[in-house]
Amino acid sequence: MKAVAVYPGKPHSIHLREIEPPQLDSIPGGRGVLVRSLEIGVDATDREINEALYGNAPTGFDYLVLGHESFGIVEAVGPNVKDLQPGDYVSCTVRRPGGSIYDQIGRNDITSEETYYERGINLRHGFLTERWVDDCEFMVKVPKQLKHLGVLSEPASVCAKAIEQAYLAQQRLQVWKPEVAYVMGSGQIGLLSTMMLRLKGLEVYTVARSKKAGNKKAEIAEAYGATYVSTAETPLDQLVKQTGKPQLIVEATGSSQLAFQAMEVLSHNGALVWTSITGGQGTATVPSDKINLEWVLGNKLLVGSVNGNRRHFELGIQALAHGELAFPGVTEKLLTTRVDGLENYAELIRRLVEDKEAIKVYLRVTSV
């Protein structure tokens, strides 16, 4: 069976290889679900793993099958799987449990262990292959009517978790009803976060570098009812003068410099969520006295948020469905860049790295 893999630690080692097909009964307790890949998304994480910035092979392997953004169709289920049957569409969560208390209560997304297990990222093979198998616990159903957006399940879960983390942490304030939000970055996380915050009724500014004219990302943000702002046209401090300081910021630029810069524009009692994985060695010089002073006087909060567990996938899929009704036909515009066939992995990674206009780059493994 074909799979797209890398040799972790070796830059630009992406390649096609033969691997053993997965077995349904490799999952204990009759809880296995065997899935045929339909569409597998790639993102900056895959790019950075291929650049050897992070990522590890499972024990006993020298390669790591890539792909953590999964969408497929169930082919077979074990005898103790209740909620899924062949023909169902599913996405699969990314993290697998370790041994901490969090893992034991089903919150492997917040394991307190330093070592984490993520399919397609760290110590577990990913989904960029013909078939995969996993425990039904990690498999989340995608309604048939949403199958055209199924490949966005994982990114949507990331956004849903990030936003939920902010709201949960802000319960410390007794009342928190943010009105103005900035979403920094207009990639898939930025745009899906824009949609979700618009669905909550916030006034959303989607802030990115590229100019607005003829910009597909800007068109999508505005189709969600947000305002797209190019920092090339309106610097961040000027935007703040126009909108007031935002009470909520979702940072998804992939730039750690901007992640820290976002600290400077957050309002009193505001929440900033960092979602970008930045694998480099970059540094930033920050006005530390000023940020610290304002964060203390203003009771401000920052929370980092990583990929979610099954409940976050459910929330993400719900938001995708809600978005289809509120903004019909908009979300599919994120699906800019499809490559067909595992053997075209080189084209897949080329589009991911080089195509600056691409929003979602994904591989169609099999036709739906």
Add this chain to the structure above:
Amino acid sequence: MKAVAVYPGKPHSIHLREIEPPQLDSIPGGRGVLVRSLEIGVDATDREINEALYGNAPTGFDYLVLGHESFGIVEAVGPNVKDLQPGDYVSCTVRRPGGSIYDQIGRNDITSEETYYERGINLRHGFLTERWVDDCEFMVKVPKQLKHLGVLSEPASVCAKAIEQAYLAQQRLQVWKPEVAYVMGSGQIGLLSTMMLRLKGLEVYTVARSKKAGNKKAEIAEAYGATYVSTAETPLDQLVKQTGKPQLIVEATGSSQLAFQAMEVLSHNGALVWTSITGGQGTATVPSDKINLEWVLGNKLLVGSVNGNRRHFELGIQALAHGELAFPGVTEKLLTTRVDGLENYAELIRRLVEDKEAIKVYLRVTSV
């Protein structure tokens, strides 16, 4: 009536002046409480206001009476004050309500307005005077048996709120039971936080620059059952190797560089609380890619915390009382540096600025 004041914006303008005595009936609704000052603490905030780094006079005044750490004895109460009577010992909260929803629900400590009102700091006169008056809402009773620590009520409220904010925000994790905490800084906030975290059963490392031998701050930290660590003897990264990464950090060094450095040692699912007011223009260069990556992967959280409202004063006073039973006679060792009489304001500020061994510098206005 004598008061110690500054001209905000004019460095080193601290002076003694005559002001009008406060009137009980200046507080509406018969809710006034007139208090005679016993002991008023000073801290880095007072020093920085005298250095004109921040602070503003109330409208209609060119001076600001200093002092936000209050302790006094009630002399008279209005007809609608139920819980206080002459002879009661009290401390008084610092912030006064603005108009936001938070102010309306009694959470003026988290007002969402940019302008805040703080007695002795911003737009409201402070307590460094013979008598003061305020609404009974802002007056918190100190038990007679705790009157020797009454001047620590405000600092204790700051610590109680800071720790509570971390625990409240971490409810997002469903389970959070930190075991190892670092308290950075060994001033009054660092030491009182050390005590409160020890009362919660945590393994506490009180981390500061000064060497351990012959260091009074180290003695107090260890009398609370914490481990004092001098970064001059054990660099922070070496300490982390010994203890594991802390799940909770209270940052109270007054150095914004260290506030950001604390971000680098926090554990997965950890909470960092910033409590230092840093009024300068300092900058810090941070390993932004690394911090951002680790915060996202590790679901880490930062929260700024400022002075508290009456509930935090109540929590602080409870912790001081609990500390008296658990660690008898230890907390009073914080009261290193007493100056007698408002007319000795110059000595007060000199000790505050120059005496590096001082922990709590305070003015005895009247004998208890």
